[in-house]
Amino acid sequence: MAENKHVHRISAKELRATAKQNIKITKRYEKLKKRKYIPESEYVTEMKDSNNVLEIENLHTYFFTDVGTVKAVNSVSFNIPQGATVGIVGESGCGKSVTSLSVMGLVQGPTGQVVDGEIRFKSEVLKTDEKGKYIPVYELDENGEKIVLSEKINKRTGEKIVTYKQKQDETGGYIFEKESKVYNLVRAPRSELAKIRGREIAMIFQEPMTSLNPVFTIGQQLDEVYLLHNPGVSKEGAKARTYDMLKLVGIIPENVYTRYPHELSGGMRQRVVIAMALMCNPRLIIGDEPTTALDVTIQAQILELLRDIKTKINGSIMLITHDLGVIAEMADFVVVMYAGRVIETGTAMEIFCNPLHPYTIGLQKSKPVVNQNKERLYSIPGNVPNPIEMPTHCYFKDRCDRACEKCSGEYPAYVQVSPTHTVACYLYQDQKKEGADV
């Protein structure tokens, strides 16, 4: 077969050498992450643009495997503005999931490492006092005084302990003082990430079983998420919240609360995971193919729900999907990825009505449309280059029907064709304003 000639067979010796090398590299990264104390100066930064909730800049996430380094994400930059939905599309295996896992700090170590770049997130953390305790917000009466709940005298010390009525949200969760901080999620310590995950950034995973534990019932798992992030909530409060969320995703709570994940259909599992993600009103929802396991009527319902929640809390959504119909309906901005890189960004209108990159154009041609009888579907010929040996020229060159001489040169720079529309392709190089930041 023609293909085999290109396949570089690796000798056992080479394999061992790479394995050894990898251990050295990954150990260094792991050590950095595992430090007991990481000073705030290392991970607290500023946003470039304060209208954004998330800014990804020059992200590189590699997997150090025995056969070589897989550059799954190879310089990706884009922003998610407050209150906006950003859709991410791209060929299977182009690094969409790895990008989102990098944001969550869940890249599978030790082989997988974020080796470069910044992910800045505007977090609203609970403020702590000098003892490391959260500072409660108290309920005030009409005179602006705190309301006394009880007074007790400590018998041993004779000290008077007064408890005041703390503000609570509708499920009984206690409210604490918050402050706004910008974190670089790549450098933030694990303990900080754990506080952000699930509460401020929630992820709906591509495969629902990755976020469900097969040995616990649905109810136990959903309650747990709420209890974990909302100190002070009672068991009943959590259960009530779980019931509400399940109803929102179109599941009758009584039917699933006491059942195990394997007893649900694929789409029901998916919806349970969506309910779990929405549990704590996250400000950023990352949906990795959130609706692909769902039929169109429920998909419509879930999309409406996501939009509702977004407007209610002015949250943002990062929506990974290959369903162009969903993107067209939901997204304000679209990021098109190919082989670990961003190749085109723009508003939904620009990407759909005026796609520029030959890959984006090919993608739109491939979509089967109802009532359009075609014997064969169009599919972009060829394959993605091997992620271990990436070429230096445009990654799409071997499959591109418009490749020209220039394309064999170095990787094309970004061309800004409108204030919101950028593309990395030589075809548009004349339209100047080169080298623009994405």
Place this chain on the structure above:
Amino acid sequence: MSNQVEEMQNEVAPSVAEQATANTPILEVHNLKKYFPVESNFFGKPTRYLRAVDDVSFTLQRGKTIGIVGESGCGKTTMGRSILKLHDITGGQILFDGEDITKYTRSQMRPFRKRMQIIFQDPYSSLSPRLNIGEIIGEAVKVHNIVPASKHKEYVREIMQKCGLQSHFYDRYPHEFSGGQRQRICIARAIALQPELIICDEPVSALDVSIQAQIINLLKDMQKEMNIAYVFISHDLSVVEHISDEIAVMYLGNMVEKGPKTNIFANPLHPYTQALFSAIPNPDPRVKMHRQILRGDIPSPSNPPSGCKFHTRCEKCMEICKTQVPVSREVEPEHFVACHLYNDAKGNADE
């Protein structure tokens, strides 16, 4: 490129074709039922059942495709697994190539395993984490002697390439792949055995449109080449329309509408089918959708509504719908629907 698959096909052709049975449908399903116990009494005897699949019948000819659509949780996966006898069934009859396999035991089913394959909805849990991709795809190829041992590796690589998996993936392990790549591994594993029937449970839902197109074209080519029949379960109606000859619509364990693809799309009869079709997203941000979003809770399959199971959410619900179960009628040739709206239609009742 030498076409291994075609070559191989010629070698196995005589044993597979079984000329005598050429007109026997590859699959006949009669009144299939699968109930799951959801509550049991003190002695562990089930007291309440969830009717995941309730009285489903259809026939599938060799080399044809039936598309199965329907709401999440309506029993599509359960039906697919029941046909392959991956779990025991509650009632009904399954004929594979004219042979009644309903009561067959595990060991009796063994010879059929190669002939009928499934592509699972959740690729993640159906791939063994300890085998590399080459082994996953090649294991059964070896067991069933699809190709001579000397050609084994080459054959696996060729199948991989057809599914858009590059040959350098051969030695890697499932966890190192993206969702869509894993799905293609499952597809490669199924078609490598050159089966006669494949149950495809959402086979392309994790794939981007270009690879999706490639896989659908591949499935169609394989069908032509080897006369494979597909039961094609999918939520993506445009894909279903493209690949199917016939389409069946399920709701809460029942088959509510069934017919040739063109009839179903041009003239959907059942109110549920109509709502389903109105919700197809349009890949153009300029078009505002006129969706008929279904209101009302999805009823529980363990406690389904009386009469027509759809009556709690049906816009056209009539008095009769609340009490009487509609029977399936042939409203147009080959086009069956179970709905009281068509009681006056000429055709004869089916069951």
